[in-house]
Amino acid sequence: KAGVTQTPRYLIKTRGQQVTLSCSPISGHRSVSWYQQTPGQGLQFLFEYFSETQRNKGNFPGRFSGRQFSNSRSEMNVSTLELGDSALYLCASSPDRTGGDEKLFFGSGTQLSVL
Amino acid sequence: DAKTTQPPSMDCAEGRAANLPCNHSTISGNEYVYWYRQIHSQGPQYIIHGLKNNETNEMASLIITEDRKSSTLILPHATLRDTAVYYCIASHYNQGGKLIFGQGTELSVKP
Numbered sequence A: 001k002a003g004v005t006q007t008p009r010y011l012i013k014t015r016g017q018q019v020t021l022s023c024s025p026i027s028g029h030r031s032v033s034w035y036q037q038t039p040g041q042g043l044q045f046l047f048e049y050f051s052e053t054q055r056n057k058g059n060f061p062g063r064f065s066g067r068q069f070s071n072s073r074s075e076m077n078v079s080t081l082e083l084g085d086s087a088l089y090l091c092a093s094s095p096d097r098t099g100g101d102e103k104l105f106f107g108s109g110t111q112l113s114v115l
Numbered sequence B: 001d002a003k004t005t006q007p008p009s010m011d012c013a014e015g016r017a018a019n020l021p022c023n024h025s026t027i028s029g030n031e032y033v034y035w036y037r038q039i040h041s042q043g044p045q046y047i048i049h050g051l052k053n054n055e056t057n058e059m060a061s062l063i064i065t066e067d068r069k070s071s072t073l074i075l076p077h078a079t080l081r082d083t084a085v086y087y088c089i090a091s092h093y094n095q096g097g098k099l100i101f102g103q104g105t106e107l108s109v110k111p
Helices: none
Strands: A005-007 A010-013 A019-024 A031-038 A042-050 A053-057 A064-068 A074-078 A087-094 A110-114 B009-013 B018-023 B031-038 B045-050 B061-064 B070-075 B084-092 B105-110
Touching: A005 A087, A010 A019, A019 A087, A019 A110, A031 A074, A042 A064, A042 A074, A074 A087, B009 B018, B018 B031, B018 B084, B018 B105, B031 B061, B045 B061, B045 B070, B070 B084
Parallel strands: A010 A110, B009 B105
Antiparallel strands: A005 A019, A019 A074, A031 A042, A031 A087, A042 A053, A064 A074, A087 A110, B018 B070, B031 B045, B031 B084, B061 B070, B084 B105
16 A cells, blocks of 8 residues: 655745645545644644545644645645745644554655745 | 653563553543554554553553553564654543653663
8 A cells, every 4th residue: 555645855945935745545535634844843733634624733833724625635834935834844644543552654845945 | 631650661572571660650440551563664563552551462461450540561472674763642531632742751672
């Protein structure tokens, strides 16, 4: 089974631009979560989507948004980029079986650099 | 979710058991203990989780104290490939993909 796929692997943008990152979950997984990882703040939860609906949200400004498609693939968008948005963005998927415990399966991430 | 405390770094000799401690003294009765690890430049990898019983899988063993205030992850025969940051997380069941990661323990396995 293929793992979680994130594209692109690396991205360089300038301040003020916007960016869209893509995540393809493991086949059959219905939940997709996004995390930001920086050296200073560590791994922080951004949001989670299930059945095309945002189900959970972390403490990030509205510039960070996401969506999920009917095939469970997900995208996250960051508008008006700031230097502090430079980070590794990680996507994770899980089966979300009702009554089952949830293990997250992470992709390798997209390394975003904002200049 | 309960806060967890881990030592920032540990060393282990290759082939020996690595015992990684985690303190979660404020854990509630329905919070699970999860362990993940992150090898440099990769996404975190699930290792094991448990509620109150000790657990074992092909990667590791998880020992949870009877009062559930602390736990230990055991890698029985550490290899160089086990060098990584290990995260201990206390989380309610079915949090919808939301895990609160701390700073973790950086484990260095040395030959």
